[in-house]
Amino acid sequence: MTPRSTGAPHETVERALELSRADATVVIADEESTANLRWAGNTLTTNGETRGRRITVVATVDGGRGTASGVVSRGGATADDLAPLVLAAEEAARQSPPAEDARPLAGHRAPDPHFTAPPAETSSAVFASFAPALGATFARARARGRELFGFASHRMVSSYLGTSTGLRLRHDQPAGHVELNAKSPDRTRSAYVTVPTDDFSDVDPAALDAGLATRLGWAERRVDLPPGRYETLLPPGSVADLVVYLHWASDAGRAHQGRTVFSGRDGGTRAGERLAGLPLTLWSDPAAPGVAGCPFVLARASTDSLTPAVSVFDNGLPHARTDWIADGVLRRLPTTRHTAELTGLPHAPFGDNLLLDAGGTGGIEDLVARTRRGLLVTSLWYIREVDPMTLLLTGLTRDGVYLVENGEVTGAVNNFRFNESPLDALGRASEAGARRRCRSREWGEYFPRTAMPALRVPEFHMSSVSPGV
């Protein structure tokens, strides 16, 4: 038998809901398309254009001791796979003990008027103007003695959510970015930049390369500095590297259990405690311009292995602006309905964007101009948690640490390994620039929508020197 295609995603959702014999059911159909280019040494190394489809069925079964759930996903599922997929989810629910996060599914709302529309799609056509400009940039870099390495990616996911309680929601999420790394021919000097983009119309590879050429020029004077604590200027992307991890570590349930840096000494959490001297406000908002995210909960599994807990039972609940920190005070920790009840905190679902503001103005160049002596750290790398009690993170500076003296960059400094807690770093931050849309180098693939200010952090702890370039 020749497998058939599934048909339109909204029809797949409806058909799966019809097939379900569970007490309650959630169906999520994701349609994905991607296009990417990758290069090294001024030439392309790999590329790709992909199409994918995933259907997730959450079946819940009520029993005497509670409600159990079964969650099964199939990538590339066809119409023929729907019935076995729904059955597999129901069987998984029947085999499972009651789920601790079980709650009634979200109730009926007016359906999304675009629910029946075809999925949005990307393709290599998104590179129509970018690709030739990239080729010309390679030529110019080669002529001027620079090697370019990097990656350009564009991804579109259309998600259709239907529930047996009547929800019919749909969200299209684009995500694009470019990373460019320039090295001197002997590879002893290196500079890097990454920028987010919706459609590549606003990306000029020649301009990015020119900025990196300036930084390689700064690196012609090399200054070796020992480990120590340095006043450090972090541009928005480096701030995102730290703040995204901080937010991931902020699960309310684990904090309430006494297991995180957000745990209170009295058995509760640190909600309400002042964390920073600057008037820092950290929030998520699905409607934030430039970093807009999904306006409702889309949970394809209940898990808390890295990010704060999410619950499949919360699917479809609305996301609204949530202030995690306001004016330097911890206001909220991410909760599911389950952990909100456990902790007594308000329900605050984990969102998919983060914005930080500290009332500052200007960019990193303005902070540089006001610096007597400090380090400008343009990117961080290989960030890992060392101690959850202090949220000590370790990682490395990479592709551009510069010495700032009397308001100017005066040379490039060796790389360092840092050991620093992002909570402490935010707490010590003494000055901020204006918020900018940016991309975390370390976590951008998993958490692409961020807007952060540049920060001045006194006594950033550089634990040892790294000879890596």
Next chain:
Amino acid sequence: MPRTIDETFLALPLRQLADAALARARSLGADHADFRLERVRNANWLLRDARLAGTADATDLGYAVRVVHGGSWGFAAGVDLTPDAAARVAARAVAMARLSAGIAAAAGSGERVELAPEPSHGEQTWISAYETNPFDVPDAEKTGRLAEWSRRLLAAPGISHVDARLWAVQENKFYADTAGTVTTQQRVRLLPELTAVAVDGASGRFDSMRTLAPPAARGFEYLTGTGWDWDGELARMPELLAGKMAAPPVEPGRYDLVIDPTNLYLTIHESIGHATELDRALGHEAAYAGTSFATFDRLGSLAYGSALMNVTADRTAEGGLATTGWDDEGVRTQSWDLVRDGVLVGYQMDRRTACMTGFERSNGCAFADSPAHVPLQRMANVSLRPDPEGPGTDGLIAGVERGIYVVGSGSWSIDMQRHNFQFTGQRFFRIEHGRLAGQVRDVAYQATTTDFWGSLEALGGPGTYLLGGSFMCGKAQPGQLAAVSHGCPSAVFRGVDILNTTQESGR
């Protein structure tokens, strides 16, 4: 029990799709084309305090076509299982190659993609070594076992919380290329893990201890007594965690270390495994995963470590997470040396990087983690050989006057050229006058790769050897995850920098 390829995978229209895709690629002028259809099933069961907290059971099914056309790579992937759709994906791959060729022309590049030759292997089938496919075991039995283990730990004094997780993967791959190699393979792997947490309400201190059982390319028998002593480990954990909670903080300084294989495997992964990837040495990962200090011009001359150091790459070892019969370029997998008597003597490579550096043949390290991803050079099982005459771990400890015995992996981080690293662990014991003298806490060791391996002074014997591993090693853009094993004995390293992590945080 004889293992067979999953019938439901064989029932997919593998040949029809491959034939359609390869024929279209040929007709459009491709010099080389390969077709890969994969079905990868990933399932997780997560319990908190013996209660089910979440499950996920996800299967990816799709296929990819990769071509060399006009001297450029082209890659495309799709999911619709019809010959027409497969042919369209092949056409998109050729279009991507043309896009690449256009960029190369604009760049003035004369470089053309060429591959190291590989003989046609005809039709081949390969299945990894396991007894019971974890997906043949009812979910209730899996979660029941995790819950029972969790309850055992929770019943012990001082244990506040227990997280339990089981991750199971079944990977089926069908590969066909224009040279005539056709392979059908099946692999199974498991990662079981329990973490016990102690919270001291009075002080606000908390700490945790995770089981040491490594992920393994084994079946469900791994949870029922084959390959790991779960009962023994779970019985010891409460006392060990209580000891860790009561342990004094470490005094920073230089110490001799005896490193258990449950910790050393990850140091090998980061400082040797990744550093000897040829694509990194050539700069292909420069903007992301990084390059390597072990550059190609140092092959045969780089003093990697002490003369005791012999490191082998092996994609054929039974039970290895990176073990397979053929790689994702149709290359028969192999075993070879990376470091011999302390000197760099080999790399891990794929057909492209082998050709670029003049090797006659790839050593079979191409791998893609999903049908939507392009194959790239990924790690073989990279292992440190024991000393055939070496002592047990107690014998190594007996030779240390003042040191620390490091057990289990914790956090890990290394720089982009694989010089500077910092690792923690699960358990740290002081060594005084050749004997263990209680636990210490807040320990991290920090070193530079060649200094560290240069300080290797003694290796344990074969009795100390353990095949550890990582279930999700990240590399490439778009990001890919691979599983890989690392075997090693216990080993002694002299004069390594130890940090106190609380002091590092400035507290």
